[in-house]
Amino acid sequence: MWKKVYEWLDERLGLNDMYTNLLDRPEPTGNWWNTLGSASLFLFVMQGLTGIFLTVYYTPSPDHAYDSVQYIMEGVAFGWLIRGIHHWGATLMVLVVFIHMLRVFFTASFKYPRELTWLIGIGLLLMTLGMGFTGYLLPWNQRAFWATTVGTQIAGSVPFVGEFILKALRGGPDLSALTLQRFFSAHIWMLPALLAGLIGIHLYLIIKHGESHFPSKED
């Protein structure tokens, strides 16, 4: 019975083909360093899920942001767990994505035909850093407030357009409710959407080209 259902679906969806091409595809002999890309993907999914759950209680307003985070930590069952995963996952994700990039660099996997995979990877690293930067403000505590004050000031030191960049990031000359709201929007909508799209292309390219061979002594 289930076999029939599966066959019916497979004929129309190509489940078996998907399985062989996506999960059972041949890989060159590698080592644990080759798993860091998948680890990054896993962390992204975790951040996405825990982030969505955080928005159930989190409120991006200067009046309530701090209290709502406090409530997540102390008032809601397992709030500390969800926020803890999101909090530590954020740091871990930056770390893992960065080491993934180092491994690609040291095995020279960015060469033809994988230049685009590499370029998109740089975009992914920048977006991940952007997620960390925008997320850091959201708890609206002293540390978050001053970190963002300094961070946006650094962006504002760019010659000529610095002033404009600073105002665009803050939504005005000072840190305000507008800053919190636009950081929230960037953190939960814009950056994740871009990140998901770029990850899609990144993975497509990896499957299309297969993974690079480990360089041998002659290389």
Add this chain to the structure above:
Amino acid sequence: MSGSNELSRRDFIKVTTGIVGGLIGAAIGLPTISYLIDPALQEGGKDVWVSIGKFEDMQVGVPYPFSFTRVQVNGWERTSNSFGGYALRRSDDPKDLLILNSRCTHLACSVNWSEEAQAYLCPCHDAKFGIEGQVLDGPPPRPLDVYNEFRLSADGLVEIFSKAG
């Protein structure tokens, strides 16, 4: 290696991945369910006895005004609600009290006792209630609400039972 009953390396990895994945999923998934439904499991505000004044301060036949506030906490938000009313002692018997809620039964303005008119007057649409809360004039559809549950504490305070909220 293959062809035997022993688990192949590939199958071993598949099974292990499945089990570890399932464990991680359960370890995070179950707490998440609890996290999401938590507010539904919380008890609402509590019912409490509120003291409204000393019995001996209340004169027979003269409405005695009282008020109190109750704070409701919803997550990180606190709302305070004010309540008020008048206690009317009809005789020396502490059970013979009429405790009215001053919330107008028309559109919820606060009524005030007027000595001259010997009535409760509502500032909003000129309603008039008698000393027992009955409607004398104006738009209200029913008499003033009554706090039916009250008691006299050991130290002579009149307490009313205030429901959640």
